[in-house]
Amino acid sequence: MPAVIAAGLLTGCTPTEYHGHDSGIDGELWRRIASFEDPLSSALYGPQDPTIKERHRIAPDLYPPPEDDPAVYLGGLDAPRWDGSGKSVTSLGLGDGGAILYDVATTASTARFSVFIASGPRSQGPTDEGRPYSGPSEVYTCYSYVVRFAAGQTPTAEKTRFAECPPPLVDELADDAVFASAEVFDG
Numbered sequence: 312m313p314a315v316i317a318a319g320l321l322t323g324c325t326p327t328e329y330h331g332h333d334s335g336i337d338g339e340l341w342r343r344i345a346s347f348e349d350p351l352s353s354a355l356y357g358p359q360d361p362t363i364k365e366r367h368r369i370a371p372d373l374y375p376p377p378e379d380d381p382a383v384y385l386g387g388l389d390a391p392r393w394d395g396s397g398k399s400v401t402s403l404g405l406g407d408g409g410a411i412l413y414d415v416a417t418t419a420s421t422a423r424f425s426v427f428i429a430s431g432p433r434s435q436g437p438t439d440e441g442r443p444y445s446g447p448s449e450v451y452t453c454y455s456y457v458v459r460f461a462a463g464q465t466p467t468a469e470k471t472r473f474a475e476c477p478p479p480l481v482d483e484l485a486d487d488a489v490f491a492s493a494e495v496f497d498g
Contacts, residue, residue: 329450329491336495338439340450343430344496347410351426354388355456355468379460381422385415393427397479405483407431408449413477425455425473427480429488447489451476454493 329336366373391403393413403411408431415424429451438444453476458468472493481488 328489329495331492331494332497334491334495336450336491337433337444337446339433339436339444340430340447340491341496343408343433344428344450344452344491347408347428347430348496351388351390351410351428355458379462379464379466381417381420381458381460384458384460384466385412385417385422385424388412388424390426393480395477395479400479400483403480403483405429405431405480411480413480414455420460422458422460423455425453427451427453427476429480429484432485447487448485449488450491451481451484451488452491452493452496453477453480 390410390412392415393399393403393411395413403409405411408429411427412424413427415422417423430449432448433444433446436444453473455471455473456468457471458466460466470493474492476490481490
């Protein structure tokens with residue numbers, strides 16, 4: 312698949328999707344996605360630091376205990392929530408890009424949610440290599456997490472990459488916006 316995408320880029324065609332770590336995605340678009348994904352990932356994985364329990368045991372006044380409440384954990388993820396309705400999409404403010412949580416649910420021991428990230432519009436400048444840019448004006452990705460909790464233990468997260476994103480969210484983006492699978496940004 313990356314070869315097909317690369318061939319499209321060499322001929323000046325805009326790819327319809329980006330897949331894999333060596334997808335050929337524009338550096339500026341990759342960095343824009345990372346600027347929304349990295350803070351969310353820090354909030355997501357911070358409570359999963361295996362040293363939290365030990366640090367709390369040594370200095371409980373300085374370090375909180377491991378988070379074991381899925382609702383509190385989700386409350387700590389700073390991203391707008393989409394309720395799935397078409398009416399609420401425009402209020403999410405995706406014009407400049409951003410990260411949105413949707414399909415959010417909790418049980419006594421799990422937090423489940425999906426993530427949609429849009430890069431927002433790319434500048435008109437050249438590529439990182441100094442060549443004129445001729446690709447999509449923005450890209451987007453989506454995936455889900457199931458985070459499991461057990462009292463006194465560090466939460467664990469399982470990520471599922473999606474092959475497509477919710478059409479109402481995609482419809483808010485530029486007409487030439489292109490899907491980039493989550494593995495493009497992993498690592």
